[in-house]
Amino acid sequence: MTAAIRENATRDTATASSVRPVPTGLPRLLSATGRPMDLAAHMQVHGQTPYRGGPQMLIHTIESAGLTGRGGAAFPTHRKLTAVADQRGPRVVVGNGAEGEPASDKDKTLLWSSPHLVLDGLQLAAEAVGARKVHLYVHREPALEAHLDSALHERAIAGLDRIAVNLVSAPPRFLAGEESALASRVEGGAALPRLTPPRIFERGVHGAPTLVQNVETLAQLALISRYGAAWFRGIGTEAEPGSMLTTVRLADGSGGVAETPIGTPIAELLRLAQHPAQAVLVGGYHGAWLCGEQARRLTLSNADLRPLGAAVGAGVLAALPADRCGVVESARVVRYLALESAGQCGPCLNGLPLIADSLAQLANHRSAPSARGDLARWSKLVERRGACHHPDGTVRFLRSALTVFAEEVALHEAGRCSASTYEPFLPIPAGSPEHKNDWS
Amino acid sequence: MISGTAFWFASRATGVISLILFSIVAILGILVNRQGRLPGLPRFAVTGLHRNLSLLTVVFLGTHIVTAIVDGYAHIPWLSTVVPFTSGYERFWIGLGTVAVDLFAALIVTSLLRDRLKPSVWRAIHWLAYVSYPVIVVHSLGAYKDLRSGWLLALTMATVFAVVTAIGYRVVDARSAVPRPARVPEQFLQADQVRADDVRTDDVRTDKAGSLR
Amino acid sequence: MHERLRVNPILCSGHGLCAELLPEQIDLDEWGYPLLSDEPVPTALRPLARRAVNDCPVLALMLVAAP
Numbered sequence: 013m014t015a016a017i018r019e020n021a022t023r024d025t026a027t028a029s030s031v032r033p034v035p036t037g038l039p040r041l042l043s044a045t046g047r048p049m050d051l052a053a054h055m056q057v058h059g060q061t062p063y064r065g066g067p068q069m070l071i072h073t074i075e076s077a078g079l080t081g082r083g084g085a086a087f088p089t090h091r092k093l094t095a096v097a098d099q100r101g102p103r104v105v106v107g108n109g110a111e112g113e114p115a116s117d118k119d120k121t122l123l124w125s126s127p128h129l130v131l132d133g134l135q136l137a138a139e140a141v142g143a144r145k146v147h148l149y150v151h152r153e154p155a156l157e158a159h160l161d162s163a164l165h166e167r168a169i170a171g172l173d174r175i176a177v178n179l180v181s182a183p184p185r186f187l188a189g190e191e192s193a194l195a196s197r198v199e200g201g202a203a204l205p206r207l208t209p210p211r212i213f214e215r216g217v218h219g220a221p222t223l224v225q226n227v228e229t230l231a232q233l234a235l236i237s238r239y240g241a242a243w244f245r246g247i248g249t250e251a252e253p254g255s256m257l258t259t260v261r262l263a264d265g266s267g268g269v270a271e272t273p274i275g276t277p278i279a280e281l282l283r284l285a286q287h288p289a290q291a292v293l294v295g296g297y298h299g300a301w302l303c304g305e306q307a308r309r310l311t312l313s314n315a316d317l318r319p320l321g322a323a324v325g326a327g328v329l330a331a332l333p334a335d336r337c338g339v340v341e342s343a344r345v346v347r348y349l350a351l352e353s354a355g356q357c358g359p360c361l362n363g364l365p366l367i368a369d370s371l372a373q374l375a376n377h378r379s380a381p382s383a384r385g386d387l388a389r390w391s392k393l394v395e396r397r398g399a400c401h402h403p404d405g406t407v408r409f410l411r412s413a414l415t416v417f418a419e420e421v422a423l424h425e426a427g428r429c430s431a432s433t434y435e436p437f438l439p440i441p442a443g444s445p446e447h448k449n450d451w452s
Numbered sequence: 453m454i455s456g457t458a459f460w461f462a463s464r465a466t467g468v469i470s471l472i473l474f475s476i477v478a479i480l481g482i483l484v485n486r487q488g489r490l491p492g493l494p495r496f497a498v499t500g501l502h503r504n505l506s507l508l509t510v511v512f513l514g515t516h517i518v519t520a521i522v523d524g525y526a527h528i529p530w531l532s533t534v535v536p537f538t539s540g541y542e543r544f545w546i547g548l549g550t551v552a553v554d555l556f557a558a559l560i561v562t563s564l565l566r567d568r569l570k571p572s573v574w575r576a577i578h579w580l581a582y583v584s585y586p587v588i589v590v591h592s593l594g595a596y597k598d599l600r601s602g603w604l605l606a607l608t609m610a611t612v613f614a615v616v617t618a619i620g621y622r623v624v625d626a627r628s629a630v631p632r633p634a635r636v637p638e639q640f641l642q643a644d645q646v647r648a649d650d651v652r653t654d655d656v657r658t659d660k661a662g663s664l665r
Numbered sequence: 666m667h668e669r670l671r672v673n674p675i676l677c678s679g680h681g682l683c684a685e686l687l688p689e690q691i692d693l694d695e696w697g698y699p700l701l702s703d704e705p706v707p708t709a710l711r712p713l714a715r716r717a718v719n720d721c722p723v724l725a726l727m728l729v730a731a732p
Contacts, residue, residue: 207673357674358698393694399675484722487680496682499720567715571676571724 034239038247039271040255041231043125048159051166054128061132061172062237067142068097070237074140077241078253079233083108083189083226084295084326086252086314089233092223095213096141099221103143106198106217107134109150109227110182110189113296114348114439115328118257119227121269123156126231127163131177133230136237138175141223145175147198148227151188152181184441186297186352190400191216191224193354204354205400226326228257247273252313258327263287263334265437274324275313282331284308291332291416293438295325297345298405300412301338307331321412330438337431338417339424341438342410343368343375348440349406360403363394367410377427387414459523464596466516468604471592473509474556475611477502478585479618486625503563510560517553545594548587555584585615667705667731670714674698676725683726686717705731 035057043049049057064070075090096103107130111119123130130148138146150156160179167173180198182188188203195216197203216222225233232254236244245253252274261267264287272281278292279285284307292307294300300322302310310316314324332338350364367390370383380386391410394403414421423429480502483490490498521528526541534554537547562569562577589612593599599608670690672683679697689710690702706714706728718726 207675358677358679358696359674359694362696362698397674397698397700399673484680487678494685495680496685496720499682499722503720566724567719569724571673574724 034243036246038255038273040235041122041126041129041228041257042269042271048124049126049128051128051163051170051172054126058129058132058235058238061135061234063136063139063174064237067140068094070136070140070233071097073236073241074233077236077244079229079236079244080252081226082228082232082256082326084298084323086324089225089229092213092225093137093140096143096221096223099214102145102220103141104145104147104198104217104220104222105134105138105141105143106147106149106180106194106222106224107227107230108189108191108194108224109148110194111326112151112186112189113298113326113328114186114441115261115293115296115330116259116326118259118269118327120151120153120156122228122231122257123150124159127160128167129231129234130227131163131167131173132234132237133225133227133232134177135173135175136233137223137225137230143175143223145178145217145220147178147180147217149180149182149189149194149198151184157181186349187354187400187402190402192400194224195222204356205402207399249273249275249313249315251315252324256312256324256327258312258329261330261438263289263331267330272312275311275315277311278329279308281312281329282307284331287331288334289331290334290336291338293328293330293332294322296328297349297409298401299323299325299328300408301342301416302412303416321408332437335432336437337375337420337429337434338413339371339420339429340375340431340434341436342413342417343371344436344440345438346371346406346410346413349402349409353402354400357398357403359394359397363390364403364406366390367394367406371410374421374424377424377429379425383425459519460525463516463520463523464598466512466519467592467596468599468607470509470512470516471588471608472611473505473512474585474588475615477506477509478581478615480505481581482618482622486622506560506563509556513553513556542595545591548591549595552584552587552591555580555587559584582619668711668714668728669703669705669731670701670717671727671729672699672701673725673727676723678723678725680722682720682722683717686720687713690714691717699726 043053044057045053071090071093074093075088079089080086081089081092109119109123109130111117134146134148137143148160150160157179164173164177164179168176182194182197183203185203187193187205188197190205191212192206192208193203195212196206198217212222212224214221216224232244248254248256254274255271256274257269257271258281259267259269260281262282263284270281278294282289282292284304289304289307291304292302294302294307294312294317300320302320302322306320310320312324312327312329317323332341346364347368350368353360353364355361367387370380370386370390373379374383387410391407395407396404398404420430480498482488484499484502487495488498489495490501493501517533520526521530521533526539528539528541528546532539532546532550534550536550536554537543538550539546558577559581562574566574589608592608598604670683670687677698679693679699681693681697681699683699684691684693687710690704690706692700694700714728718728
C-alpha cells in the first residue's frame with residue numbers, strides 16, 4: 013500500500029499519478045461503513061498523511077478550495093492560517109471538538125467515525141502555520157477520550173504524527189468551546205471566556221499565537237490536501253463549496269448527524285413534506301427560528317439564511333412539530349442559556365436571568381403587562397456588553413422566537429396556548445449541582 | 453543650631469501622625485474595595501480621599517524619617533532608610549520601620565503608575581498593604597516606648613481596633629460574596645420551571661374535529 | 666489622536682465612579698454597570714477621562730485609540 017505524498021504542489025489537481033481513487037459523492041468525512049475507522053481502514057481509504065514539507069505551502073490550496081470554518085463562524089480558513097503563520101514566536105494549534113451545543117452532535121460523531129482525518133488535519137494545520145505544540149480539545153467523556161487515545165497510539169506506532177497531540181478535556185458547558193475559554197482551559201485554568209482583543213491568533217495559549225479550528229474543518233483540510241481544491245468544490249455551491257455535517261431533528265423526533273452538500277434544501281434535510289413543522293430552528297441555541305413556510309423555501313446556505321438574520325452556524329436544524337408550543341420550547345432554551353452564563357460580566361449575569369424569568373412567566377401564562385417592554389429593554393442592555401458573544405447569541409435566539417411565535421405569544425398573554433403537549437422537544441441537558449459550578 | 457531634642461521630638465510626633473494617617477488610609481481603602489460610601493460624598497470622593505491622604509502620609513512619613521536621621525543622637529545612617537536592619541541604634545525596631553517604608557514605597561509608586569500597569573500586577577502589589585500594617589504597628593510600639601502607656605497607648609489601640617474591625621468586615625463580606633460563575637444560579641429569583649399548567653386550548657388553531665393544524 | 670473609552674466587563678464590578686466623573690460619556694444601566702459612548706473623547710474632557718481611568722478601583726476602564 014503505497015501512497016503518493018504530495019510534495020510542494022502549488023496546483024491542486026488529483027492527478028493520475030495517485031494510486032488512490034479520488035472519492036466521489038458522499039460520505040466524505042464520515043465512515044462509509046457506519047463503523048469507526050481505525051488507522052488501517054483510514055490508510056486504506058485515504059493513505060498517508062500528505063505532509064507538504066514546509067510551512068505555508070498548504071495555505072494556497074485551502075484558499076483555492078474556499079474552505080470556511082465549520083465551527084459556526086464560517087470564517088475563511090486560509091485567512092486564519094495566514095494570520096497565525098504570520099505571527100512571530102512559537103505557535104500553537106488547537107483542534108476544537110467541544111461543540112458545547114446540546115442540539116449538536118456532529119463533532120462527537122466525526123471524532124468517533126473518522127478520528128484519523130481530524131488528527132491528520134491537526135498535523136497538516138500545524139505544519140502549515142509552523143506550530144510546535146498541538147492540542148485536541150473535547151468535552152470530558154471517558155469513552156471518547158479512550159477512543160482518541162487509542163487512535164493517537166496507533167499513529168505513534170506508525171510514526172505518523174510529527175508533533176505529539178495533547179488531549180485536553182473540556183467541562184460540559186455551553187461556552188467551553190468559545191475560543192478564549194478554550195485557550196484558558198488548555199492553559200490549565202477554568203474554561204471561562206477572556207476579554208478579546210487581543211484575539212487568539214495573536215495571543216492565545218500562554219500568550220502564543222494560537223490557531224483554533226473546529227474538528228470538522230480540520231478533517232475537511234485533511235481531505236483537501238489529498239484530493240485538491242477542485243475536488244472539494246465538486247459539491248456544494250460556488251460561494252460556499254464543499255460538504256458539511258449537520259445535526260438534524262425531524263418533527264417526528266427522529267434525527268441524527270448527516271453529511272450533506274452545502275446548499276441542500278432544508279425541506280429535504282428535515283423531510284418537511286412527510287413531517288411538517290410549524291417552525292425550524294437553524295444554527296442551534298445561538299441561532300434563529302424560521303417559520304415553517306420560510307424554511308420550506310430555503311437551502312442550508314448562508315446565502316439564503318443571512319438575509320433573514322439567520323446563519324448556517326454549526327449545522328443544527330430542528331423542526332418544531334405543530335403540536336408543541338414555540339414559546340414554551342424557547343423559554344426552556346433561554347433558561348438554559350441564562351444558566352450557562354459564565355457570570356463574569358455584570359450585564360449578562362444580571363440580564364439573562366431576568367430575560368429567562370420573564371419568558372418563563374409568559375410560557376406559564378403569568379406574564380406581567382410590562383413584559384414585552386422589559387424584554388426589549390434588557391435585550392438592548394445585554395447585547396455586546398459582555399466579554400464574549402453569549403448575550404448576543406441569546407438575544408438573537410430570543411428575538412427570532414418572539415417574531416416567529418408572535419401569535420403564540422399573544423395567546424399566552426391572554427392565558428391560552430395552542431399546543432397539545434408540553435413534552436420537551438429540544439434537548440436541554442439536566443443540570444446537576446456540580447454541573448452548575450464546574451468550569452474546569 | 454536646632455537642638456537634637458527638637459528633631460527627635462519632631463520625629464516621634466510625625467511618626468504618630470503617620471501611623472494614624474496610614475490607619476485612616478487603610479480603612480478608606482477597604483471602603484473603596486467594598487463599594488462603600490461616605491455620607492454626602494460622591495463615590496469618586498472616597499477614592500480621592502484614599503489617594504490624597506496616602507500622599508499626605510508620604511509627607512509626614514518623609515519628615516519622620518529625615519528628622520530621625522538628622523538628629524545626631526541616635527546615629528541612624530541614611531542607608532537605613534531603605535535597607536532594613538542596618539541601624540546601630542535599636543537595630544530591630546528601626547529595621548521594621550525600614551521594611552514598612554519599603555512596602556509603603558511599593559504601594560505608592562505602583563499606584564502613581566497604576567494606569568500603566570496590568571491590573572493583576574497592581575492588585576498583587578497592593579495586597580502588601582495588609583502586610584505592612586502589622587509591621588508599622590510593631591515598629592511604632594517597639595521604637596517609641598511612650599506609646600506603650602497613657603493616652604498614647606489609648607490612641608494607638610483605638611487605631612488598631614478600627615483597622616482590625618475594618619479588615620474583619622472585609623473578610624466576612626468577601627466570604628459571603630460568591631465567585632461570579634457560581635453566582636449565576638442564584639440570580640434566578642423565582643427559578644420558574646417551565647411546566648404544563650392547566651391550559652385552555654384556543655379555538656383559533658383547532659379545526660372542528662379538535663385536532664391542531 | 667482620537668481616543669475612546671472602553672471597559673473590561675470581566676474586571677468591572679459596577680463601582681460607578683466613572684459615571685460620576687464623566688457623565689457626558691458614561692451612563693449607568695439599571696444594574697450599575699457602565700454604558701459608554703461610542704464617540705471619541707473630546708479634547709476638553711481628556712483630563713477627566715484620564716482621571717476616570719486612573720481612579721477606577723479595579724482598573725477596568727481604558728482609553729483606547731478610536732478606530
